[in-house]
Amino acid sequence: MLSAGSRFWLRVQGLVSQIFVLLTYYSIAGWMRFRRYRILDRGRVRAEFAALVGDRRGPLLVCANHLTLIDSLIIQWALAPGWRLFVRPDWFFWNLPDKYNMSINLFVRLLGYFGKCVLVRRKGPPEEIRRALDQVAYLLGRGQSMLVFPEGGRSRIGRVDTENFMYGVGRMMQDTPRARVVCVFARGAGQRVYSNYPKAGEAFAVRMKPVTPTTTFKGMRADRDLATQIVHHLRDMEQEYFEHATLGR
Amino acid sequence: MDTATAFSKVLGIIKPFVKNTAVFGEANDSTRIIEDLGVNSARLVDIILAFEDEFGIEVDDESADKVRTLGDAVQMIVQKTATAQ
Numbered sequence: 001m002l003s004a005g006s007r008f009w010l011r012v013q014g015l016v017s018q019i020f021v022l023l024t025y026y027s028i029a030g031w032m033r034f035r036r037y038r039i040l041d042r043g044r045v046r047a048e049f050a051a052l053v054g055d056r057r058g059p060l061l062v063c064a065n066h067l068t069l070i071d072s073l074i075i076q077w078a079l080a081p082g083w084r085l086f087v088r089p090d091w092f093f094w095n096l097p098d099k100y101n102m103s104i105n106l107f108v109r110l111l112g113y114f115g116k117c118v119l120v121r122r123k124g125p126p127e128e129i130r131r132a133l134d135q136v137a138y139l140l141g142r143g144q145s146m147l148v149f150p151e152g153g154r155s156r157i158g159r160v161d162t163e164n165f166m167y168g169v170g171r172m173m174q175d176t177p178r179a180r181v182v183c184v185f186a187r188g189a190g191q192r193v194y195s196n197y198p199k200a201g202e203a204f205a206v207r208m209k210p211v212t213p214t215t216t217f218k219g220m221r222a223d224r225d226l227a228t229q230i231v232h233h234l235r236d237m238e239q240e241y242f243e244h245a246t247l248g249r
Numbered sequence: 250m251d252t253a254t255a256f257s258k259v260l261g262i263i264k265p266f267v268k269n270t271a272v273f274g275e276a277n278d279s280t281r282i283i284e285d286l287g288v289n290s291a292r293l294v295d296i297i298l299a300f301e302d303e304f305g306i307e308v309d310d311e312s313a314d315k316v317r318t319l320g321d322a323v324q325m326i327v328q329k330t331a332t333a334q
Contacts, residue, residue, distance in 0.1 A: 122290075
């Protein structure tokens, strides 16, 4: 159970992030343009996400594949323009990055704060991971959106890793059963394996699919079952992506 | 179940997940599962679920969180199997 203090500071962070969302968003979008990143068919991607989420408010769990340190920025940029995040705070996703990656300097720490990051030590003690999951449950319970990477880190094999992934997303779904779940597959055309950053000039394909995983298990077994279903959805989306890329040659 | 039998079975269950095989060869009660044996923290859940299947016990989150060493695992299993009987 999250303490009253933790809940308060999360609400403060949400409020501060929302006040500065336009500055944060367009600064990052400007940097991505400087790097000549682009989202393939961005208008269609944004329209698809808008149609998928619609006017309905409420908790949303966005589950994505993970290959670079800035995947969450790319996905947020791909799915909605800054002004949308301003008028629809629930479209401005909370993130769950590794504390180590977000502590390298003051700028990144500030970016993490304004970018609605809940920090977690991926290989930290169970009670710390439990606390992060409690924070996620609290935020989803307040109707917020969360962007998570079910694999738990950048895939070391360059493809969706169906062997080594975390079960935390399964716990999130159990903690907030009313949360809608959307799988998002994003990949740069030139991305071969995992990296810190995509190469300059990268063009990203982004696909999404609403999913409704269910399980008859309970507890940790349910965590594993639900997480497995999500990762398999991402794997299927990846297969479709590569089949499409092959046919397009 | 006695401690020695539980320890032996625990080693059998954990073995496929161990990356640091040198330490595994000299494992004892105080050997830490993640830090010393190099078991991926995500796989700890698989190990706990394997304990449930093997020993016919139920492990809640709180008990699972306390399992840091092989000794912790054995102690938990011995206690839970005793309670189950």
